Amino acid sequence: MANIAAQRIKREFKEVIKSEEVAKCAIKVELVNDNYTELKGEIAGPPETPYEGGTFVLEIKVPETYPFNPPKVRFITKIWHPNISSVTGAICLDILKDQWAAAMTLRTVLLSLQALLAAAEPDDPQDAVVAKQFKENQDMFKQTARHWTSIYAGGPHRNTEFDLKIRRLTDMGIEDHQARVALSSYNWDLERATEQLFS
Amino acid sequence: MAEGWTYRSNCRYSGRPSCRGRNSTSRRSTDSGTNWIHGDRSQSGERMSTVTPGAGRIPCRFFQRGACAYGEQCRFLHNAAPESRVSFTRKESTAVRENSNISTDTPTTSSALAGSLHDAPRRQDGRKISSLKKQETSADSGIGDEATESWVNAPEFIPSACGTVPASASTNTNGNANTNGNGNASANTNTNANVNSSSKSHKSYAEAVNPGGNDTSTLQGEGNDKKFCPYMELNGHCEYDAECPYIHGDVCEFCGKACLHPTDEEQRKQHHNECIKQHELDMELSFAVARSKDKVCGVCMEVIMEKSPGEQRFGILPNCNHCFCLTCIRKWRQAKQFENKIIRACPECRVTSDFVCPSVYWVDTKEDKDKLIQEYKGAMSVKNCKYFKSGRGKCPFGNKCFYLHAYPDGTKADVGPPPRQRRQNADGELEVLQQIILWDYLEERDNRLMMIDDLEDFVAFFSDSDESDWSEYDLFFD
Numbered sequence: 067m068a069n070i071a072a073q074r075i076k077r078e079f080k081e082v083i084k085s086e087e088v089a090k091c092a093i094k095v096e097l098v099n100d101n102y103t104e105l106k107g108e109i110a111g112p113p114e115t116p117y118e119g120g121t122f123v124l125e126i127k128v129p130e131t132y133p134f135n136p137p138k139v140r141f142i143t144k145i146w147h148p149n150i151s152s153v154t155g156a157i158c159l160d161i162l163k164d165q166w167a168a169a170m171t172l173r174t175v176l177l178s179l180q181a182l183l184a185a186a187e188p189d190d191p192q193d194a195v196v197a198k199q200f201k202e203n204q205d206m207f208k209q210t211a212r213h214w215t216s217i218y219a220g221g222p223h224r225n226t227e228f229d230l231k232i233r234r235l236t237d238m239g240i241e242d243h244q245a246r247v248a249l250s251s252y253n254w255d256l257e258r259a260t261e262q263l264f265s
Numbered sequence: 266m267a268e269g270w271t272y273r274s275n276c277r278y279s280g281r282p283s284c285r286g287r288n289s290t291s292r293r294s295t296d297s298g299t300n301w302i303h304g305d306r307s308q309s310g311e312r313m314s315t316v317t318p319g320a321g322r323i324p325c326r327f328f329q330r331g332a333c334a335y336g337e338q339c340r341f342l343h344n345a346a347p348e349s350r351v352s353f354t355r356k357e358s359t360a361v362r363e364n365s366n367i368s369t370d371t372p373t374t375s376s377a378l379a380g381s382l383h384d385a386p387r388r389q390d391g392r393k394i395s396s397l398k399k400q401e402t403s404a405d406s407g408i409g410d411e412a413t414e415s416w417v418n419a420p421e422f423i424p425s426a427c428g429t430v431p432a433s434a435s436t437n438t439n440g441n442a443n444t445n446g447n448g449n450a451s452a453n454t455n456t457n458a459n460v461n462s463s464s465k466s467h468k469s470y471a472e473a474v475n476p477g478g479n480d481t482s483t484l485q486g487e488g489n490d491k492k493f494c495p496y497m498e499l500n501g502h503c504e505y506d507a508e509c510p511y512i513h514g515d516v517c518e519f520c521g522k523a524c525l526h527p528t529d530e531e532q533r534k535q536h537h538n539e540c541i542k543q544h545e546l547d548m549e550l551s552f553a554v555a556r557s558k559d560k561v562c563g564v565c566m567e568v569i570m571e572k573s574p575g576e577q578r579f580g581i582l583p584n585c586n587h588c589f590c591l592t593c594i595r596k597w598r599q600a601k602q603f604e605n606k607i608i609r610a611c612p613e614c615r616v617t618s619d620f621v622c623p624s625v626y627w628v629d630t631k632e633d634k635d636k637l638i639q640e641y642k643g644a645m646s647v648k649n650c651k652y653f654k655s656g657r658g659k660c661p662f663g664n665k666c667f668y669l670h671a672y673p674d675g676t677k678a679d680v681g682p683p684p685r686q687r688r689q690n691a692d693g694e695l696e697v698l699q700q701i702i703l704w705d706y707l708e709e710r711d712n713r714l715m716m717i718d719d720l721e722d723f724v725a726f727f728s729d730s731d732e733s734d735w736s737e738y739d740l741f742f743d
Contacts, residue, residue, distance in 0.1 A: 074565060134596060169587070169613040
């Protein structure tokens with residue numbers, strides 16, 4: 067790894083650890099390997115959003131050309147969000163792509179992602195299904211996102227109605243996550259989800 | 266081994282028992298270890314001290330100064346120095362002369378001897394002013410060709426016998442002034458000398474030689490009275506003290522050097538002003554260092570002044586106040602994976618700046634920054650544009666180019682605004698760049714290496730300056 071990248075990540079790592087966001091448990095960074103090329107990030111779901119109370123784990127890969135190129139970040143925790151793929155966890159965020167700036171740090175990236183959770187950009191979607199739901203049925207989106215948060219990110223709000231519908235599908239031999247994706251995609255319409263799953 | 270270079274001078278180990286080639290007593294000992302000449306002590310006592318012609322012609326410097334550690338065994342001539350030396354050297358030198366026949370035999374030493382004869386009288390009174398210094402003063406007082414002659418009856422400073430000095434001094438200077446074809450001046454100096462000698466009981470050597478003294482109105486004044494004693498100025502003390510032919514100035518309270526003329530008010534004032542100016546510069550510098558030393562580059566996040574010496578440079582963006590090291594900001598601005606708008610913006614605040622100004626220190630205030638940028642542009646505007654090539658090429662930046670567009674005869678060229686191909690958006694320059702690369706490619710596709718060179722060159726240019734610029738600018742700035 068280029069010297070400047072490793073040096074900078076080391077400094078940033080210390081900066082994040084000392085930062086007040088860590089003190090407030092809003093963000094967290096852990097080392098995955100010793101050479102600072104891969105890190106594990108964590109962000110707390112922002113308050114007054116469907117993600118509140120959840121903890122989202124991120125995979126951060128630092129390229130050799132860092133900081134002249136952005137780090138590669140994706141969500142490991144499954145999340146229901148227009149700008150984040152519900153399948154791969156890939157993030158659509160301009161600063162992680164063409165709007166990167168060399169002065170940005172791990173801390174600012176994590177805070178930006180937290181802000182992204184609070185303010186989705188449905189017009190520039192990563193997950194078209196989620197974005198469509200977000201635009202057409204805001205309330206359903208919120209419920210779905212809250213449900214996903216509670217299942218995958220340890221959020222506090224269990225939705226018993228959604229759980230029941232999933233149980234119906236799993237009883238039919240459908241895998242749990244697959245059932246949830248199908249139901250989420252069809253606004254928790256059990257009939258259409260079943261139709262899609264068995265078609 | 267080549268014959269030519271051997272046997273020229275005595276083996277330097279000869280005379281000490283330890284030379285490995287010692288066994289060979291023959292002068293041509295190519296088969297033995299050394300090729301140097303060994304004077305053979307056992308056979309003839311004289312040989313030892315005999316100096317071979319090559320080295321013997323050169324007088325021993327140490328002996329001339331009074332003591333040579335090699336004594337009789339020195340390879341260099343020990344008799345050029347006069348008899349007026351300290352007693353033990355004199356004895357030695359006569360001993361040398363008895364043993365060696367050089368002094369009488371070699372005609373080349375005769376001039377040296379003659380010189381030493383001239384020296385003899387002034388050496389007699391035990392003055393320790395070196396002959397070098399004497400010659401210097403003679404040159405200073407403009408005696409020139411007559412130097413050797415006038416040395417014979419050069420006025421001598423005898424501290425307690427001032428009365429006798431002025432007569433000889435005045436006649437002497439009279440002669441000098443006349444050779445300069447300046448009768449009036451001689452008259453003036455003559456009277457001056459008399460006045461000086463009568464008013465002052467204690468004349469310095471400088472005054473004796475150059476009675477014009479501190480009187481700057483006379484032509485004679487261009488001599489020693491303007492020159493400060495370098496020892497006094499440098500060390501604060503001079504071993505000749507009051508006898509020193511040069512001025513011992515007063516100590517300047519700013520620079521701590523003895524460089525204030527005792528009487529010349531103008532010089533004092535001028536020096537004072539220079540010192541204050543220097544002091545202000547020093548203060549400015551220390552402020553600059555103070556405000557620079559903690560600055561952290563926003564890209565590499567290192568303290569810039571703690572980076573490796575070659576990288577301790579700031580890249581100042583004209584349109585915002587964020588701090589980067591030159592290396593990082595240039596690298597960022599050369600990134601090809603982003604749009605031009607992104608890389609030309611400050612990595613912290615995204616305010617676009619058209620160029621980066623290198624600086625050794627961080628600048629805080631707008632005035633400092635403007636001054637720095639002005640200096641930078643000034644430094645660049647005297648350098649020939651690599652694209653204009655003194656009229657042979659075409660510069661894509663037109664009259665917006667920071668570099669000099671001038672023809673070989675020095676006349677400046679008005680190349681007009683940059684070419685019209687530029688679109689009026691923020692990416693304009695990138696488009697120009699692409700056009701040029703394409704053009705280069707079409708023109709020079711047979712010579713790809715050159716194209717790559719040119720491209721790199723261009724990128725460096727595009728970021729407004731390259732390393733060579735910088736190093737030159739560095740000098741300019743300092």
